[in-house]
Amino acid sequence: MAAVQTSGEKALNRVAIVAVLVITLIFLAPIYWIVSTSFKPRNLSTTIPPTIVFTPEVSPFVKLFTKRSQLREPPTAEEYAAAPWWERMVFDGGEKVVRDGKGNVQWSAYPNRFMNSLIVAITSTVLAVSMGTITAYGFSRFRVKGEADMLFFILSTRMLPPVVVAIPMFLMYRAVGLNDTHWGLIILYTAFNLSFSVWLMKGFIDEIPKEYEEAALVDGYTRMEAFFKIVIPEAATGIAATAVFCFITAWNEYAFALIMTNRRAQTAPPFIPSQVGSGLPDWTVIAAGTFLFLLPVAIFTFLLRNHLLRGMSFGAIRK
Amino acid sequence: MAHIQLKNVTKKFGNHTALRHLDLDIADGEFFVLLGETGAGKTTTLRIIAGLEKPTEGQVLIDGVDVADWGAAERDVALVLQQYSLYPRYTVRQNLEFPLKSKLRRVPDAEIAERVARVAKTLRIEHLLERKTDKLSGGEMQRVSIGRAIVRKPRVFLMDEPLSALDAKLREALRTELKNIQMNLGQTFLFVTHDQIEAMSMGDKIGVLNHGHLVQTGTPNEIYNNPKNTFVARAVGSPPMNLIDGKLVSGRAVMAPLNFELPYEGAANGNVEGRALTFGIRPEDLVVESGAPVEAKVHDVENHGVEKILTLRVGDAMLRATVPAQTHLAIEDAVRFSWNPEKVVLFDQKSGNSLKHAG
Structure with missing residues (x-):
C-alpha cells in the first residue's frame, strides 16, 4: 500500500x-x-409512516415471557395497585397475566422454546464439528480407497434441497418415535451439517503439515495423542469457523422444525410466528422474541471473531 | 547406540517404485550420509527406518532385531527435518520437553529440567528457552530441532536435509557443530542430503542413491576417487568429474569424437584396447600449462578465492579445471592442458560402470 x-x-x-x-x-x-x-408500545407498532421517535418500554418483553388473557373488564383500583410494575404494563394493554390456583405467574412457552433451540443447535453443532473433524482427518492423512468417490458422495448429500425429503423424513420419524423430540432434530441438523463440516475441515487439516504429527509419533506419542495435542490446537481456527456455520444453520432452521416438532421439542423459529395467529397479532411481542433470538448467533460470532477472521481466508492459516 | 540394517527393501507408492531392493548397513556410531537428488528415495528410506512408512518388501533391523511390527514410538529414533519440525504454539522449552513427557518414557520432572538445561547449554539456546518457536530464526529453529532430538538420547538420529533451508554461512557453521555433536555423543547418525559438499564433509560413509537404487557406498574418499559409475562421478564433487568419450590405443587415450590424445598410465586390465570407453578426470587433475599436448579455449573463469575454476572449450565439449588463484587468464584465451595420467578413471561407455569396480 x-x-x-x-x-x-x-x-x-x-x-x-x-x-x-x-x-x-x-x-x-x-x-x-x-x-x-420490540421496545414500542403496541399502538405504535403498525403506524404508517413508522414511528421513529418514541419512549421505549419493556412491555413487549413482559408479554413475551408471560401467559396472558384478554380482560373482559378493566382491573379494579386495588388489583392495579397490588400488581407489580410489570403486571401493570399488561393491564395497560388490556390483558392480564394468567396465574395458577396458588397465585404463581404462568410463564409463556417462549423460554422453553428458546432453550430447545439452544439444546438442539449446540448439540448438533458439537456433533457435526467433532465427527466432521475426525472424518476429515482420516481423509486427509490416510490413503483411503475410493477417497474421491466418497468425498463426492459426502458432498452430494447437500445437492438435494432438504425440504424435498421432509415428508418421507416425517413419516420415518413418526414410525420410530423421533418426531417432536430433541434427538430427532439434533440428528437431522447434524446430518445436514456433517458434509459441510467434513469438507471445510478437510481443507483446514490439509493445510497443517503432517510433519508435526510425525514428529510427535517419533517422539513417543500415539496417533490419538498427536491428534489431540498437535492437530486440534492447529485446527482451532478451522473448527471455530465450521462451528459458526453449523450453529447458524441449525439455529435458523425453520422448515423441518415446523414439520417435525409441535410442543415438547419445538424450537424458536416455528414458535415465534405461531404467536401471530392467536388473537390480534401483537407485533411488538413477535419483534421482542425475534430480537432475543438474534442474540446468541451475534454473541457466538463475536466471541469467535478472532478465529473467524483468519478462518474465513481459507488456506491462509500459515503465516 | 544402534546398528541399522536394511535388507532387500522395496517400497512402492501405487505404481511408483520409490526404492528397489535396497541393502544398507549402518554401523554403530557411524555418521552415514545418504546422498541423492530429489525423488531418489532418500526421505523414503529415512521414513521406513523411523517407522513412518512400512516397506512393501524387505526387512529393517535395528541391532539385529526385525522391527517390522514396531511403531514409530517404540523404535526410539529421533527425527530432524528441514522444516516444520518444531511444534508451533509451544515455547522452545516445551518443545524440548515434549519427547520426554511421553507416557512411553515417564521421565521424572527433575530429570526433564536437568536434561533440557544441559542440551540448551550444549547448543547455546539457553536464552531462547521461553520464546515461542515462531519467533525464532531459521538457524535457531534447527538448533532447537537438533536439541529436541538429543534430549531424548535416542538409539539413532535421522536427519532429513536439516541444513538445506538455511543460508550458506549458517549451514557451514551448523555442519561443523553437528559433526562435533555426533563425535561427542558417539551415536549413529543417518543424514540425508542432496548436497554433495555436506556429504563429503560430514560423512564417515556415504551412500549414493539414484532412482531408488543404492549405487555405491563407501568412505568419502572412495566415492570421490573411485566412483563406481558415471552417475556417481557426476553426483559427487563440485565441479563434477570431467567425462570424455574415447578409446585406449596402444597405451594412449584417444578421444573421439573430440579429436585429441593423452597418455594413460593406469593398469589396463583385460582387453580394454579398442573398447568404447569414457575417461573420467577430476578438475584438479587437469593440468593447464604451456607446452601441454592439447589446445583449448577458455570459456569461463570462476574465481573462488582459494582457486579458480576454468571452463575449457575443446571442440564443442566443456571441461572443467581448477587452477591456482594467481593464474591470470581471460575468456577466449588459448591455453594448453594435459592430465595427471595416474588419476584417470575408466568407465565402460555403454554401461557407464567403472572398469575397476567391474573386475
Whole structure:
C-alpha cells in the first residue's frame, strides 16, 4: 500500500467509505426495525409512516415471557395497585397475566422454546464439528480407497434441497418415535451439517503439515495423542469457523422444525410466528422474541471473531 | 547406540517404485550420509527406518532385531527435518520437553529440567528457552530441532536435509557443530542430503542413491576417487568429474569424437584396447600449462578465492579445471592442458560402470 496517497486515491477512498456505509445501513435496517419494534408500545407498532421517535418500554418483553388473557373488564383500583410494575404494563394493554390456583405467574412457552433451540443447535453443532473433524482427518492423512468417490458422495448429500425429503423424513420419524423430540432434530441438523463440516475441515487439516504429527509419533506419542495435542490446537481456527456455520444453520432452521416438532421439542423459529395467529397479532411481542433470538448467533460470532477472521481466508492459516 | 540394517527393501507408492531392493548397513556410531537428488528415495528410506512408512518388501533391523511390527514410538529414533519440525504454539522449552513427557518414557520432572538445561547449554539456546518457536530464526529453529532430538538420547538420529533451508554461512557453521555433536555423543547418525559438499564433509560413509537404487557406498574418499559409475562421478564433487568419450590405443587415450590424445598410465586390465570407453578426470587433475599436448579455449573463469575454476572449450565439449588463484587468464584465451595420467578413471561407455569396480 502506498504511504502517500494522491488526491485521486483519496477521492476514491471516500467513495468507497460512503458505499460501505450505505450497504451497511441497508443491511442493518431490518435489524433496527426489529429491535425498535420490540421496545414500542403496541399502538405504535403498525403506524404508517413508522414511528421513529418514541419512549421505549419493556412491555413487549413482559408479554413475551408471560401467559396472558384478554380482560373482559378493566382491573379494579386495588388489583392495579397490588400488581407489580410489570403486571401493570399488561393491564395497560388490556390483558392480564394468567396465574395458577396458588397465585404463581404462568410463564409463556417462549423460554422453553428458546432453550430447545439452544439444546438442539449446540448439540448438533458439537456433533457435526467433532465427527466432521475426525472424518476429515482420516481423509486427509490416510490413503483411503475410493477417497474421491466418497468425498463426492459426502458432498452430494447437500445437492438435494432438504425440504424435498421432509415428508418421507416425517413419516420415518413418526414410525420410530423421533418426531417432536430433541434427538430427532439434533440428528437431522447434524446430518445436514456433517458434509459441510467434513469438507471445510478437510481443507483446514490439509493445510497443517503432517510433519508435526510425525514428529510427535517419533517422539513417543500415539496417533490419538498427536491428534489431540498437535492437530486440534492447529485446527482451532478451522473448527471455530465450521462451528459458526453449523450453529447458524441449525439455529435458523425453520422448515423441518415446523414439520417435525409441535410442543415438547419445538424450537424458536416455528414458535415465534405461531404467536401471530392467536388473537390480534401483537407485533411488538413477535419483534421482542425475534430480537432475543438474534442474540446468541451475534454473541457466538463475536466471541469467535478472532478465529473467524483468519478462518474465513481459507488456506491462509500459515503465516 | 544402534546398528541399522536394511535388507532387500522395496517400497512402492501405487505404481511408483520409490526404492528397489535396497541393502544398507549402518554401523554403530557411524555418521552415514545418504546422498541423492530429489525423488531418489532418500526421505523414503529415512521414513521406513523411523517407522513412518512400512516397506512393501524387505526387512529393517535395528541391532539385529526385525522391527517390522514396531511403531514409530517404540523404535526410539529421533527425527530432524528441514522444516516444520518444531511444534508451533509451544515455547522452545516445551518443545524440548515434549519427547520426554511421553507416557512411553515417564521421565521424572527433575530429570526433564536437568536434561533440557544441559542440551540448551550444549547448543547455546539457553536464552531462547521461553520464546515461542515462531519467533525464532531459521538457524535457531534447527538448533532447537537438533536439541529436541538429543534430549531424548535416542538409539539413532535421522536427519532429513536439516541444513538445506538455511543460508550458506549458517549451514557451514551448523555442519561443523553437528559433526562435533555426533563425535561427542558417539551415536549413529543417518543424514540425508542432496548436497554433495555436506556429504563429503560430514560423512564417515556415504551412500549414493539414484532412482531408488543404492549405487555405491563407501568412505568419502572412495566415492570421490573411485566412483563406481558415471552417475556417481557426476553426483559427487563440485565441479563434477570431467567425462570424455574415447578409446585406449596402444597405451594412449584417444578421444573421439573430440579429436585429441593423452597418455594413460593406469593398469589396463583385460582387453580394454579398442573398447568404447569414457575417461573420467577430476578438475584438479587437469593440468593447464604451456607446452601441454592439447589446445583449448577458455570459456569461463570462476574465481573462488582459494582457486579458480576454468571452463575449457575443446571442440564443442566443456571441461572443467581448477587452477591456482594467481593464474591470470581471460575468456577466449588459448591455453594448453594435459592430465595427471595416474588419476584417470575408466568407465565402460555403454554401461557407464567403472572398469575397476567391474573386475
